[in-house]
Amino acid sequence: MANHTNVIELRDVSLTLESGAGPVNILKEINFTIQQGQSVGIVGPSGSGKSSLMSVMTGLEQATTGDVIIDGLSYTGADEDTLARHRLKNVGIVMQAFHLIPTMTALENVAVPLELAGVNDAFDLAAKELELVGLAHRMEHYPTQLSGGEQQRVALARALVPQPALLYGDEPTGNLDGQTGRAVIDLIFELARERSSTLILVTHDPALADRCDRVISMGDGHIIDDTGDTSSVTGDTDAVSQVTSK
Ligand SMILES: Nc1ncnc2c1ncn2[C@@H]1O[C@H](COP(=O)(O)OP(=O)(O)OP(=O)(O)O)[C@@H](O)[C@H]1O
Numbered sequence: 001m002a003n004h005t006n007v008i009e010l011r012d013v014s015l016t017l018e019s020g021a022g023p024v025n026i027l028k029e030i031n032f033t034i035q036q037g038q039s040v041g042i043v044g045p046s047g048s049g050k051s052s053l054m055s056v057m058t059g060l061e062q063a064t065t066g067d068v069i070i071d072g073l074s075y076t077g078a079d080e081d082t083l084a085r086h087r088l089k090n091v092g093i094v095m096q097a098f099h100l101i102p103t104m105t106a107l108e109n110v111a112v113p114l115e116l117a118g119v120n121d122a123f124d125l126a127a128k129e130l131e132l133v134g135l136a137h138r139m140e141h142y143p144t145q146l147s148g149g150e151q152q153r154v155a156l157a158r159a160l161v162p163q164p165a166l167l168y169g170d171e172p173t174g175n176l177d178g179q180t181g182r183a184v185i186d187l188i189f190e191l192a193r194e195r196s197s198t199l200i201l202v203t204h205d206p207a208l209a210d211r212c213d214r215v216i217s218m219g220d221g222h223i224i225d226d227t228g229d230t231s232s233v234t235g236d237t238d239a240v241s242q243v244t245s246k
């Protein structure tokens, strides 16, 4: 894969969706770039557009206007097939609800993305990933036979097993008690750092956001604060990368 320092680029992105009461402007004039390996917390009140922003970045929702470029691919106007393949390989997502397949064991759940990608040793790799999240002894358990924290660790293993450049979490600990949630979060930061994955974490928890390299605050569909806003020094960073690439 080509070397993209900016793994996520959003340019003048808006999102307008239809509702019964007419069109709703959910995201407005969103601009930012995120560098490979950065951890970014996204915070803001309920309804401010955090999950919608995630949907646009993960390609689950097409931006109404503007450009969304993820790891070198323009998500704007890309066909479903290209998007799905790109997501499978480059993007891991962990949500508040675990979304495990109830009729599959932990091991089978984690193997799914690899099997979809046609990987031969899917089950070996899935088993290794489950070991990394501390579930070597629970591989043959079905989701209903696992605690909430264990289910979320299975979901995390499933998100990470394709070695995605990008890991997204939308309130990934929202359904867990404080202690279990902290353990899962520690694991997310640890595994993301080990692999130099870019981590995008939507959270209501300011303490959690503070653990990230950068915090983007949403309000009413706008970015109202961005601790990593480099737009004023874009020219400088370009100059630096030109010099260092010589
Ligand atoms: N499919 C949709 N059609 C119309 N409006 C929508 C749709 N999805 C979300 N919205 C609206 O967009 C706004 C932003 O929603 P979003 O889910 O992104 O908020 P959020 O910041 O993630 O909130 P929360 O913290 O409660 O999860 C909300 O006002 C919501 O009602």
Ligand SMILES: [Mg+2]
Residues within 6 Å of the ligand: 050, 051, 052
């Ligand atoms: Mg949300």
